Amino acid sequence: MYSSKKLLTGRYTCENQFYSVTICTKKRTQIFKNFESACIAIRGLVYMQNKVNTICYTLMPDHLHWLFQLKDLPLNDVVRQYKSITTVNINKFNYSNGSIWQQNYFEHKLRTEEDLINQARYIVANPLRAKLVNEVGEYPFWDCVYL
Template structure:
């Protein structure tokens, strides 16, 4: 596996603050489309929900795509690095166990975008839940099993 040439830069200068909303994206190692099996996607969803239930975050919207996920959250009782380390490590364990495999599951790093104060969250949530439509996976979002938003 060749390292991505700038992946080490993803951590430089990263800052997160509690109470701020973030749009987070993480990608499966080598972009394997493991979440075409929606039951494997539900294992990841369980970890997203766990973070919400433990009040680490207020989960606003999420979608699990075949090879990545998008998650709109408001940080509550942890920082971004803690959150993503937990989500990625716990989901790696459960998904690898289900697949009877070992090794890396996620690509190194993740992408985040801080939402500015006063910015509306609804457009970001709509972007997230419309991903399966834009990707041509379904004709209606209600037909896609791996998404949710707090407004529903």
């Protein structure tokens, strides 16, 4: 695994650009099997709406897929703020402390509208591929502006 500094080398983000990010929990712990913890993570996405335009998301038991358009904050600040607010609130709820997210995240800059639609479909179908449900509508922790 590369260090955080190496992963960030050469990264730059553009205002109004669309990004798909995947953020994993620390040690891939299935924190979001707990309904209340999952709801806290979703409320964090709602809180971030003044910083990004969310297109879709799916919160899996141990990671988040999130597709959004940047507004005026750089990508790393958006992810950092989301991780911070959710960590504080989940720790408060669970009477615990410490990080819940891995330090790094995966990101993909979308270049075309076709990429945007394909990525949204991929994100929404994640619970199906993981065999958590038989139909997308059965899974409670996702949303998409296209549906």
